[in-house]
Amino acid sequence: MSLVPLIMAGGTGSRLWPLSRQLNPKQFRSLTGKRTMFQETLARLEGLEDADPIVICNEEHRFIVAEQLRQGPVESAAILLEPVGRNTAPAIALGALHAMTHGDDPVLMVMAADHRIADVEAFHAAIHTARPLAEAGELVTFGVVPTHAETGYGYIQRGEAVDGGGGYAVARFIEKPDAATAEAWLAGGEHYWNSGMFMFRAGRYLEELERLQPDMVAACRAALAEGERDMDFVRLARESFTTCPAESVDYAVMEHTRSVVVPLDAGWSDIGSWSALWEVNPKDADGNAVHGDVLTDASRNSLVHAEHRMVATLGIDDLVIVETKDAVLVAHKDRVQEVKRLVERLREAGRCEHLDHREVYRPWGCYDSIDAGERFQVKRITVKPGERLSVQMHHHRAEHWVVVSGTARVTNGDRSYLVSENESTFIPVGHIHSLENPGKIPLELVEVQSGSYLGEDDIVRLDDQYGRVPTTVEPSV
Known part of the structure; x- marks a missing residue:
């Protein structure tokens, strides 16, 4: 049974504005190395995949995806274009339907294009643990072993160990906790961060989705059947896909059926905010993470990201400063989750700085x-x-x-x-x-x-x- 990576490359990453823009979001930017996050996701598949990946992205990002695929490290992939965003459950359904086009029922390794995984060897080990479970018909999710009491993630509580070793029955999915609850869960050892990564047979996922969300499956089938090939892309039928309910895979499927969690301890982060990027980047003796032409003096625990000119700081503490050609962000690290409010204000004002770079x-x-x-x-x-x-x-x-x-x-x-x-x-x-x-x-x-x-x-x-x-x-x- 073959393993097919399914990479979800949608989203706008508004909390990483001004580097991430609607037409050029964070997954297509270089944040932690020379490669973009999308290319890093492709690179960590080396030695795992049995078939070309399937990439699902917004129609407006199609040329960025094609160009970054051309640059490597993966030689080819199927690119499915969503005319509108409908969340992760329909996106995975499209990938599953496409993977079964020739009558196969492969195992899908579902992952986001904008995650960081520092320990690729541990990531591969978790996949090898999950694969026989998925082949046997389990719906597997990967639970990140928490390193601190995080209130910005959803959690997964594990139950009893399942036969075959390495996995646990999911007791429940839990929304983002308060700080005290997160501290208790960190100490208890039975709760994991919800990574949003999954593994299951394509047909098994569609079977459950058909039972729970038949209208969603019908809309996805129609959108794929009525779509057309356009160069390297599979362009979905807009009218059919627009009728598809918008729902996350957790709410549509995983919370309403039996599932298995496999622990993942591999230096995972979704880089969901500037403070998260500060945490994973190297720092100087004063705790500053800097990128580009940056001069710091009497500055501590800050992130300074300079794209096009020299940025100097003096006497600052716990700040985020991000410079691009057309915008500069200055924010306290404790408030970076609110950056998307600024993006919304730009949109309401009819400005263009949230859409694309200069x-x-x-x-x-x-x-x-x-x-x-x-x-x-x-x-x-x-x-x-x-x-x-x-x-x-x-x-x-x-x-x-x-x-x-x-x-x-x-x-x-x-x-x-x-x-x-x-x-x-x-x-x-x-x-x-x-x-x-x-x-x-x-x-x-x-x-x-x-x-x-x-x-x-x-x-x-x-x-x-x-x-x-x-x-x-x-x-x-």
Whole structure:
């Protein structure tokens, strides 16, 4: 019976703003090493998986997932695109249905893309313990052996040991406790943190979900059957999936059926807040965890994360300071769970800093919004060799392109021509245009937009090699 990893890569990680954004959330960022959290999740599968992983992500993250898969360490994976978020129970159902497409009933190793596991060997050992239980038909969850009295996690209370060794019947799932209760559970040794990782046969999970949530299974079946393949992606049918109830796997299944917990003592963290990141990162003699160009003086027990400029601190204690190109967060470590309130205020104010970074990644490369004014906007654009932006036009703005390095092939109305380093071209309002890098090195150019309206909804997309739907409201490049 094969083992298929099922990686849930949805979510926005709003408590890690401003580094985590809606269109580029924490699982696709490098937080504890050179690789992103998603890539670290893939890397720890080495030596375990019997088949390509299945990745479930939001439709808007599809190109980030594809690019990070291309960079390794996993060569290929099935990518299922959710048109809307419906929580973990439907996501796992989709993965189970996809895994059984050819009549197989593999064991699914369900994990989130944004967890940190320091001891990979211990993680593998827990999986080897759980696998025969799952093959025998058990619904297995992994309970993290607590290292401190944590009030931010749900808990699992274990019951009697099950036959086969290493697992325990789940006595109950418990919501986040108060501090006194968490202290008592830590001392007792019978309670584990709920990791949100599971192992079971695909058919066994669907059997229980069908019994408990038949409407959910029906919606997932329809969304998958009516969906379509788009390049490397499986695009679910929006209308069918939108009717699917939204529920977590705990509430939909695990709390209402027999399940088994396997202890996991592997340095696990969900990096759910800036204080959690401070806890797992190396610290200097004063207890400071720093990243980037940081200078500290008389500062203690703080996290300072600098992305693009030097950050200096003097006389601070227990603070979190995070600098990005377009936003800076300063918060007390005791209040970082409330950062998502700031994100909600940004959303309510109609701002864009919660959506994406100033530097935005696309399948063809990336762009950085350098400057903007009332009637102009300046971007630095990088196009990878052999890639091309969509064929498009704008009703209200003109664009002036200056090539900094590389060579551009430009479509401008009915003309097609090359623009080399230190040369420029002008795209008038209303002209159909496109930009391509025909060379062997990255194409770097500066784009100056000018006009009466510079909003990103002034776009008519006519053709696109990446399968993006024409006239979709997307950034113009």
